[in-house]
Amino acid sequence: MDKLYEILQEIRPELDFRAIDSFASSGYLDSFDIVSLVSELEDQYDILIDALDIVPENFDSIEAIAALVEKSGGVL
Numbered sequence: 001m002d003k004l005y006e007i008l009q010e011i012r013p014e015l016d017f018r019a020i021d022s023f024a025s026s027g028y029l030d031s032f033d034i035v036s037l038v039s040e041l042e043d044q045y046d047i048l049i050d051a052l053d054i055v056p057e058n059f060d061s062i063e064a065i066a067a068l069v070e071k072s073g074g075v076l
Contacts, residue, residue: 001076004065007040017062024056034059045074
């Protein structure tokens with residue numbers, strides 16, 4: 001999970017994601033951030049995230065992002 005937090009910090013360095021409960025639904029991650037995050041996750045974990053999985057619910061918490069990475073074949 002630490003690597004996921006590092007990736008989030010690279011995208012939005014002004015935020016402390018460990019202190020935030022919901023990233024997307026609270027507006028901390030916008031659509032541009034999510035596109036950047038998808039690209040970074042795909043690069044870091046050597047995965048391909050299905051376009052149908054790029055929905056705010058999959059980016060609303062660190063657990064949701066971890067589940068998406070694992071669903072896409074990544075190993076955390």
